[in-house]
Amino acid sequence: MACLAVPAWVLATRWSTVLHGHPAYPVLLVALVVAGVVVAVRARRPRRPGRGRTAGRVVAALLLVGLLAATAWLRPFAATTTDPLAVDGPTTWELRPAGPPSEVGVVFYPGARVDPRAYLALLRPLADAGHLVVVVEPPLDIALLVGAPPFDAHPEVARWVVGGHSLGGTAAAMVDDPRVAGLLLWASYPADDQSARDLPTLSVSGDRDGLATPDDIAATASRLPAGARSVVVEGGVHAYFGDYGEQPGDGVPTVDRASAQRQIVDASREFVEGIG
Incomplete structure (x- = not known):
């Protein structure tokens, strides 16, 4: 039964x-x-x-x-928002710019057990700025199970920023490909030492996060590529990095979701735009 x-x-x-x-x-x-x-x-x-x-x-x-x-x-956290213009592929969601894409694209890995559509609204501003954004649909919603990133499916994009939320960021940090031009971590950190990599990196975290806690972020800062930049969202929690409601074990926010997400989006857009 x-x-x-x-x-x-x-x-x-x-x-x-x-x-x-x-x-x-x-x-x-x-x-x-x-x-x-x-x-x-x-x-x-x-x-x-x-x-x-x-x-x-x-x-x-x-x-x-x-x-x-x-x-x-493995029952996933359901997205509470989506993007009607996103293109659903067999194993990806794509946010396409209105015109020809920039030479820098973005591949994004969702957090564990999170509906990939939960990140579309937050990543839409990157597409509006001219970047092709590809959100990966991991097997069983576990980013570590993803094989090669979908770079080859888009030969029109020369270089890529790889990023992700939580476990997705950990998976993104493992991508070893000469086309990787930047690393974007949302409430995440590498599983191993990446300090020898010459790779522009941005780490965005929340100081009320109960899962990727401030102590976790501080303890793993030495693993980041040299010169990595950090942005802390005051009052932000783990679930603010996507639109999927609350998450068990998370902290208690002291800022509203919209304000926190505005900071996450602005920092991320500035970072991607700065990849020369």
């Missing part, structure tokens, strides 16, 4: 997010239903004694419980 209930709950509460996201999550939902049907069919068969068969059933049950837990945990 749970193998039907969990997918039904996910679809009832996140239908639009699942429909417009990476196909990996719908595949997981189907796999869960199939696994439940198989288990139900086998449960009706007469049981034969045997230690091996009992052990096999226990292992299968544990695997199924793990699959149920993972599927429920």
Whole structure:
């Protein structure tokens, strides 16, 4: 029953997010239903004694419980805003400028379990400034599962700023490609030492963030490429870096969302515009 209930709950509460996201999550939902049907069919068969068969059933049950837990945990945070002009591809959302794109584009990786559409409104000003913006749809909404960035799909763009929110920023910092011209981190930090890279970098964080806390940001500052610039949004929290509502474990903001996001957008636009 749970193998039907969990997918039904996910679809009832996140239908639009699942429909417009990476196909990996719908595949997981189907796999869960199939696994439940198989288990139900086998449960009706007469049981034969045997230690091996009992052990096999226990292992299968544990695997199924793990699959149920993972599927429920991976239910994404739904976007509360979107962009009607964004172009939905198989594994990306694109914000295209009105005219020919600048030679500098932006590839952005969402935070873990966050609907990629939650970032479109915040990134729209970059497209309005002439930059092609590509928001990646990660498998299962986990940016670390993304393969090569979608640079080759846009040969008209010579150089790229890679960026991301939270785990997405960590994934962006791992991109090693000569076309990368800048690194943009929103409430994020690299997983390893990037200080030897000659790469313009901007780190934007909130001083009330309960997930990428100010202590985390300070403790990992030495990992950033040399000369990295930091902007702190006073009163800002983790969930202000996207439009997806509140996030468990986050801090309590002391500034309104619109004011904080205006600072995030302005700093990011200035940074991208400054990539020469």
